[in-house]
Amino acid sequence: LDICTIIGNLMDNSxxxxxxxxxxxxxxxxxxxxxxxxxxxxxxxxDGKLIKIRGKFKTTKQEDGHGFGLIQIDNIVKKFNGYINRSYDDNVFSTYIKIEYK
Known part of the structure; x- marks a missing residue:
């Protein structure tokens, strides 16, 4: 379920x-x-229209009920003592996640 949540949110944002x-x-x-x-x-x-606060990317969605995907991803990565890196360069947004599972 956690992996589906991560992939679903990443794909939805992409x-x-x-x-x-x-x-x-x-x-x-x-x-x-x-x-x-x-x-x-x-x-x-x-398109580079991103919001970054204190080194973390935040949602750009204005509608109610949005903006929880990034938080869900971060919480799952933390749950599995993982690593996440988000970056933007030259019209390309990248997310890299490494988690350990047993």
């Missing part, structure tokens, strides 16, 4: 970002299992 982007749209999802580690990396096109 799709929405691509819908807003005017240039070459893409989503690149990689999932790797190495022993007891799971690595997820998503890269997608992005």
């Amino acid at each position: 799709i929405e970002s691509c819908e807003k982007f005017k240039g070459n749209k893409f989503i690149d999802l990689i999932i790797i299992s190495e022993g007891s580690k799971l690595i997820l990396r998503v890269k997608n096109s992005c």
Whole structure:
């Protein structure tokens, strides 16, 4: 359930970002299992209209009921003592997650 929550939120955010982007749209999802580690990396096109507060990306969605996906992902990564990195560079938004499972 936790993995589905992570992937669902990552894909939902990537799709929405691509819908807003005017240039070459893409989503690149990689999932790797190495022993007891799971690595997820998503890269997608992005217009760069992002909100970053105290080093953390925040939702840009204005409607009620939005903005919980990033928090859910962060909580799951923390639950599994994992690592997450989000970055933006040259119209590409990237999320890298590594968690350990047993």
